[in-house]
Amino acid sequence: MSTEDRASQQNVGEIVHALSGAGAGVLSLSVTYPLLTISTKLQSEDKNKDAQIEQKKSAKEIIKSIYAKDGLLGYYAGLESAVYGIAVTNFVYYYFYELAANSIKRVRANNQLNTLQSMATGAVAGSITAIVSNPIWIANTRMTVTKSQESTLSTIIKIIQKDGPMTLFNGLKPALILVLNPVIQYTVFEQLKNIILALQKKKNQKEVLSPLWAFVLGALGKLIATGATYPYLTLKTRLHLAGHDNVNKKSAEAGQRSEEKVTMISEALKIIKKDGVSGFYSGISYKLVQSILNAAFLFFFKEGLVMWSVRLIxxxxxxxxxxxxxxxxQAVKK
Structure with missing residues (x-):
């Protein structure tokens, strides 16, 4: 890649990054979706107290039961809403991440973000993304667990009609807490990327992160982020299903804030009471594999798409x- 191309890649617009992120998200999710289905079902299960042996057996049973009932297509239940969700999520996230990052870089007159700046940028982008995409992930969780063949839009409409519009924001508080996940992931990625680019500069190599390096760094970032935030992922999944499982409707006068707070606490206590602390890590092996592979492919595809877009432009x-x-x-000749 030429010096001009490298400069273009650094200065490419937010829309290009957003579109590349959305496309990369769809590709990476499609590759790893069966693992996400298994992990979601494990997280939504009410487990017995029989520790690790029961958990492994349950995972095998879930894999077998999905195949027995629905065949290979069963592992892709809810894929349509997940693809829509990840496209929207990644587009919004990368747009605001690049917008915030570029604003900081212009102020600092520097092309690299330090650790605190990476964290602040990720927090802003992650918070906006969580609010915008929460209804889509509510619908996706319902469709995955209930094996619904309805569209995302019809599922959202049905949720509103049956449980009320606020149900679409069940689990928003833990989702906002889960902003820590991409904050950790992208901070690790950005700082490791800075190290790699600095080493390449010393060796007089091109200062552009290759898709292969992006794959490796993306996997490392996601490994650290998922391990740190997995208990919240479990709680978020349970809360997404709360409106579906609890037909009990409280008085309309009860304050929405306190009701949501009680729901979070009660779900956490329920998990501890039934399964102990290990209940928060239900299905983590599948989630780790899925998350790491998904993140690795995401960064791989995104860097590739950005490089391709820069060359095309x-x-x-x-x-x-x-x-x-x-x-x-021709005008002069005439």
Whole structure:
């Protein structure tokens, strides 16, 4: 890649990063979705207290039961809403992440973010994304667990009609807490990326992160982030199902805030009472594999798509420039 291309990649617009992130998210999720289905079902199960042996047996039973009932397609239950959800989530996240990052870089006149700046950028982008995408993930969780064949939109409408519009924001508080996940992930990624680029500069190599390096760094970032935040993932999944499982409707006068707070606490206490602390880590092996692979492929595809977009834009500019020159020459001849 030329120096001009490298400069273009650093200065490429937020929309290009957002579209690349959305496309990469769809591709990576499609590859790893069966593991997400298994993990979601494990998280939503009410387990007995028989520790690890029961948990492993339960995981095998879930895998077998999905195949027995629905065949291979059963592992892709809810894929349509998940693809829609990840496309929206990644588009919003990468747009605001790049917008915030570029704003900081312009102020600092520096092309790299330090640790605190990476964390602040991730927190802003993650918070906005959590609020926008929560209804889609509510629908996805319902569709995955109930094996619904309905569309995402019809599932959302049904949830509103049956349980009320606020149900679409069940689990929003833990989702906002889970902003820590991408904050940790992208901070680790950005700082490791800075190290790699600095080493490449010393060796007089091109200062662009290759898709392969992005794959490795993305996996490392997600490993650390998922291990730290998995208990909240479990709690979030349980809360997404709360409106579906609890037909009990409280008085409309009860304050929404206190009701949500009680729900979070009661779900956490229920998990501890039935399964102990290990209940928060139900299905973590599958989630770790899925999350790490998904993140690795996400960064791999995104960096590849950004590089491809930069080259395409560069080629288009060259063609347009050549055409303009030709038109000017023709105009002079006339």
């Amino acid at each position: 560069s080629e288009m500019r060259s063609v347009i420039s050549m055409k303009n020159k030709m038109l000017k020459i």
